[in-house]
Amino acid sequence: xxxxxxxxxxDHGGAATVDQVGIASGxxxxxxxxxxxxxxxxxxxxxxxPKALAGxxxxxxAFTGRSTxxxxxxxxxxxxxxxxxxxxxxxGPPGIGKTTLALQAAHDAVDAGWFPGGVLYQDLxxxxxxxxxxxxxxxxxxLRKLGVGGEHIPPDLDGRSALYRxxxxxxxxxxxxxxxNAEQAGQVAPLLPGDRRHRVLVTSRNTLDxxxxxxxxxxxxxxxxxxxxxSLLLTSAHPGDDRIARAGxxxxxxxxxxxxxxxxxxxxxxxxxxxxxxxxxxxxxxLADRTERLTELATRxxxxxxxxxxxxxxxxxxxxxxxxxxxxxxGPTTTAATAAALADLDERSARRSLDLxxxxxxxxxxxxxxxxxxxDLIRLYAEDRLRREEPDEPRDxxxxxxxxxxxxxxxxxxxxxxxxxxxxxxxxxLTGTFESRADALAWFDAERPNLVAxxxxxxxxxxxxxxxxxxxxxxxxxxxWGDWDEALTVHRLxxxxxxxxxxxxxxxRALLGLGTAYRTTRDFERADAVLRQALDVLGRxxxxxxxxxxxxxxxxxxxxxxFFTPFTEPADDEPDVPENAPEPSPGTDVxxxxxxxxxxxxxxxxxxxQGRFDEARAASEELLAGxxxxxxxxxxxxxxxxxxxxxxxxxxxxxxxxxxxxxxxxAREVGNRHGEAQTSNSLGNAYQSHGRPDLAVxxxxxxxxxFRALRxxxxxxxxxxxxxxxxxAQDERERARDCLLRAVExxxxxxxxxxxxxxxxxxxxxxx
Numbered sequence: 001x002x003x004x005x006x007x008x009x010x011d012h013g014g015a016a017t018v019d020q021v022g023i024a025s026g027x028x029x030x031x032x033x034x035x036x037x038x039x040x041x042x043x044x045x046x047x048x049x050p051k052a053l054a055g056x057x058x059x060x061x062a063f064t065g066r067s068t069x070x071x072x073x074x075x076x077x078x079x080x081x082x083x084x085x086x087x088x089x090x091x092g093p094p095g096i097g098k099t100t101l102a103l104q105a106a107h108d109a110v111d112a113g114w115f116p117g118g119v120l121y122q123d124l125x126x127x128x129x130x131x132x133x134x135x136x137x138x139x140x141x142x143l144r145k146l147g148v149g150g151e152h153i154p155p156d157l158d159g160r161s162a163l164y165r166x167x168x169x170x171x172x173x174x175x176x177x178x179x180x181n182a183e184q185a186g187q188v189a190p191l192l193p194g195d196r197r198h199r200v201l202v203t204s205r206n207t208l209d210x211x212x213x214x215x216x217x218x219x220x221x222x223x224x225x226x227x228x229x230x231s232l233l234l235t236s237a238h239p240g241d242d243r244i245a246r247a248g249x250x251x252x253x254x255x256x257x258x259x260x261x262x263x264x265x266x267x268x269x270x271x272x273x274x275x276x277x278x279x280x281x282x283x284x285x286x287l288a289d290r291t292e293r294l295t296e297l298a299t300r301x302x303x304x305x306x307x308x309x310x311x312x313x314x315x316x317x318x319x320x321x322x323x324x325x326x327x328x329x330x331g332p333t334t335t336a337a338t339a340a341a342l343a344d345l346d347e348r349s350a351r352r353s354l355d356l357x358x359x360x361x362x363x364x365x366x367x368x369x370x371x372x373x374x375x376d377l378i379r380l381y382a383e384d385r386l387r388r389e390e391p392d393e394p395r396d397x398x399x400x401x402x403x404x405x406x407x408x409x410x411x412x413x414x415x416x417x418x419x420x421x422x423x424x425x426x427x428x429x430l431t432g433t434f435e436s437r438a439d440a441l442a443w444f445d446a447e448r449p450n451l452v453a454x455x456x457x458x459x460x461x462x463x464x465x466x467x468x469x470x471x472x473x474x475x476x477x478x479x480x481w482g483d484w485d486e487a488l489t490v491h492r493l494x495x496x497x498x499x500x501x502x503x504x505x506x507x508x509r510a511l512l513g514l515g516t517a518y519r520t521t522r523d524f525e526r527a528d529a530v531l532r533q534a535l536d537v538l539g540r541x542x543x544x545x546x547x548x549x550x551x552x553x554x555x556x557x558x559x560x561x562x563f564f565t566p567f568t569e570p571a572d573d574e575p576d577v578p579e580n581a582p583e584p585s586p587g588t589d590v591x592x593x594x595x596x597x598x599x600x601x602x603x604x605x606x607x608x609x610q611g612r613f614d615e616a617r618a619a620s621e622e623l624l625a626g627x628x629x630x631x632x633x634x635x636x637x638x639x640x641x642x643x644x645x646x647x648x649x650x651x652x653x654x655x656x657x658x659x660x661x662x663x664x665x666x667a668r669e670v671g672n673r674h675g676e677a678q679t680s681n682s683l684g685n686a687y688q689s690h691g692r693p694d695l696a697v698x699x700x701x702x703x704x705x706x707f708r709a710l711r712x713x714x715x716x717x718x719x720x721x722x723x724x725x726x727x728x729a730q731d732e733r734e735r736a737r738d739c740l741l742r743a744v745e746x747x748x749x750x751x752x753x754x755x756x757x758x759x760x761x762x763x764x765x766x767x768x
Contacts, residue, residue, distance in 0.1 A: 097262035129310070135191065136156075227255050250281040270299045319356050326339060327374070329450065358372060402454055416436070419593075452474070459493050479520050484712070508546060509538075512538070556605065681699070681703040720743040740760075
């Protein structure tokens with residue numbers, strides 16, 4: 001019979017070919033050691049061929065979600081997929097659920113009848129401290145499952161691999177090979193069938209170098225899937241356990257604290273199963289302490305820390321050090337430049353370490369190419385390793401290097417904000433750091449959360465001298481970008497840091513920055529107080545140029561206060577330059593021109609507030625010419641906006657539209673989102689007055705979107721009020737009502753009764 005071994009060799013003294021060791025086929029030729037040869041083996045086996053192709057471990061009973069992942073794997077596994085790779089790898093960090101997914105996909109495929117020849121499952125134990133399965137041993141196991149007796153297994157790797165592939169090629173039916181927990185491609189390659197009918201699923205914490213495979217990286221569960229998994233774990237253990245269903249938001253918070261990682265979620269579920277009286281909210285409170293979360297995420301059988309240990313311990317010492325020091329960056333992402341600063345390495349070496357950590361899935365890509373992040377729980381693990389393995393001084397030194405690195409690059413960003421004539425012909429150390437203003441702005445946008453986090457951490461760590469200088473530059477950049485809340489926070493840190501190191505010059509400049517930020521956020525009362533402090537402090541420093549700059553800023557703030565709150569009178573008193581302020585040190589003609597442009601800007605604003613619009617326009621055109629002469633694109637933006645305002649009030653609407661459009665173009669070029677929002681609203685007003693409500697709506701929509709993103713509630717409210725009026729003109733009454741209701745809500749919340757009254761009047765005109 002085909003399913004039994006032939007008679008014992010002792011009775012015949014013969015030899016057997018491949019089919020005579022239990023494989024139902026004719027004689028087989030195999031390639032071994034580079035030559036064709038009949039594999040002849042002695043036999044003496046009378047028992048039936050073992051049934052070892054149904055050894056797939058059971059799938060998890062509590063399995064949920066992963067429909068997209070299963071579909072990707074099914075595309076490779078299903079019959080007739082001849083255009084697909086024969087191997088699918090599932091990679092991801094510890095605890096992501098790679099084995100669980102592979103087993104579910106394998107069971108689904110078997111249940112669908114795709115692999116009538118059975119399944120060969122092998123745990124390669126690639127990350128185990130002991131018992132890693134080498135290819136020779138793995139092949140011996142697979143050959144035994146295929147019915148080859150131990151005495152017939154070739155002694156060498158090539159011989160075993162050739163026999164294994166030949167046996168699979170002889171099989172009439174498709175076979176699925178599941179290779180779990182591989183560390184390297186070298187563990188897997190000898191176990192890959194040569195026949196394209198068969199399929200292979202491989203799981204690994206590393207991205208394996210298997211060029212012919214479909215590589216699939218597994219992500220975390222969704223919030224809904226993680227909560228469902230928690231519920232399944234509890235109800236599987238105790239069918240009446242409805243704590244997850246009753247927990248409400250606490251269940252989602254528990255899943256979030258587990259990082260939506262299936263392994264961590266399973267541990268949390270096990271903790272709840274083991275203590276049936278524990279409310280979900282209580283476990284949430286326990287895990288909320290991030291310093292103890294890894295310790296708490298453990299049961300007698302499972303531990304998240306232990307799972308990550310196995311990956312960490314595989315790292316070479318230099319890469320393990322980089323992994324630890326990445327946790328010294330309190331920001332959410334890192335780059336090779338950041339890692340180099342933290343670890344005091346050259347950028348090429350840092351990039352190599354990051355690539356290795358990425359392939360080990362201890363970090364993951366984040367946004368633009370070359371930027372990486374930790375998973376939340378792996379960050380906690382890295383922070384724990386950092387505390388335990390790096391003394392205080394090396395940790396502190398890493399933070400100081402990172403602060404200095406960011407300070408240097410923030411200063412390089414500001415090189416592109418300077419008037420071009422101030423930079424031309426100068427061999428500034430930072431001029432070539434970024435090739436263009438666009439590159440500088442893109443860097444700043446990507447690094448913004450890291451910059452704020454590092455400055456805050458460095459301040460709390462006592463690095464006040466470094467923080468003061470970095471925070472002043474960062475605060476202005478955040479203002480320009482429109483991140484006002486962070487700008488105020490950073491400017492306040494700069495002031496306090498300067499006071500800590502008793503540096504009056506830095507304190508005065510930090511106060512000037514803070515006053516400017518208050519002016520930008522329309523908190524004119526605080527702006528006035530802080531700018532007066534700046535004048536007082538700077539008056540004692542010997543920097544008359546800084547004193548005059550603060551004086552101009554205070555004058556501009558007072559004019560702005562009247563512009564935005566027209567029911568108040570402008571301040572009559574001019575800001576005084578302290579008598580004891582010394583004469584300025586020699587400067588350049590460009591710096592003098594910048595100061596003159598600021599004075600002209602204030603003059604134009606004063607004329608505008610007085611209703612002298614044509615004179616204000618002339619002053620603004622003088623400002624525009626001056627800004628173009630010194631190469632200040634931001635100054636051009638301001639001047640063009642002001643010229644548009646003057647034309648608008650003079651009812652020269654075509655000229656207003658032209659100026660506003662040019663101002664918006666400049667705002668986008670310099671990355672001033674708030675300037676773009678304000679001028680887009682003004683352009684909407686111009687089109688509305690021009691009888692083009694359709695174009696007005698488009699620009700109001702853009703302005704409202706920007707104000708909302710910038711969290712400028714007043715700007716959003718005023719734009720929505722204007723948008724409501726334009727929509728009424730287009731007979732879009734329902735949308736108009738929604739906009740006006742939102743405008744009233746926002747304005748009431750800011751105690752702006754006059755502005756709210758206008759929106760209410762428009763609502764009343766709409767009727768019911």
